[in-house]
Amino acid sequence: DSGVTQTPKHLITATGQRVTLRCSPRSGDLSVYWYQQSLDQGLQFLIHYYNGEERAKGNILERFSAQQFPDLHSELNLSSLELGDSALYFCASSEGAGQGFEQYFGPGTRLTVT
C-alpha cells in the first residue's frame, strides 16, 4: 500500500459525459501527478501540481482539467468523454517537486466509456 488513495476504483460512463477522479496523496507529500495508461499509448504523464499550483503539463487534452486543493487532494476532470478516453488513470504523489523525488502511485481508476 503506497498511501495514495484514488476514488472511484471503477467508473463506467457514456460518451459525451463528464467525470471527476479524486486523489489523496500520501501524508506529507506536496506534489500530485496524474497519468493515463492505455494499451496503445502506454503510460502518459498528464499534469503535475505542487502545493496547489500547476507545475508541469504533459499530453493533457483540453477537455481534461485538474486542480489541487488546499488540503492537497487533487481532482482530475474529464469532459465530453470519447471512447478513446477509456483507460486506467493513475495519481502519484511525492514529497517535493523536482527530478529526484520518487513518485508513489495510487491503485488507479479504471474508466470505461461506452
Place this chain on the structure above:
Amino acid sequence: AQKVTQAQTEISVVEKEDVTLDCVYETRDTTYYLFWYKQPPSGELVFLIRRNSFDEQNEISGRYSWNFQKSTSSFNFTITASQVVDSAVYFCALNRDDKIIFGKGTRLHILP
C-alpha cells in the same frame, strides 16, 4: 528529445533463471534521474529504484540488480533466480522537469 526505449515487449523464462530487462534512454540533460517501476497483475505501480545521472554505481537489492552505463545510455535491470511472483510488467522511466517519461514496458512471465 527525451525518450525511453524498452525493446523487449515480452519475455518468458522458467523459474530460477536469471533475466535481464533492457532500458535505453535519450536525453540532452546532464542532470536527470532514472527509475524502474513494477506493475503486477493487480495493476498498481510499485517503485523499485531511482538513480541519478551522476551515480554510475551498480545497485543490488536482494535478487534485483541494476546496471547504469552513461556511455551507452542504458539502465538495465537483472532479476537473479527469478520467481513466479516476479511476473509483472516492468517500466523504465526518465524524470525530467517534473515529468516522468515512461518506456512502453516489458511484460515478464516467469513460468513454474
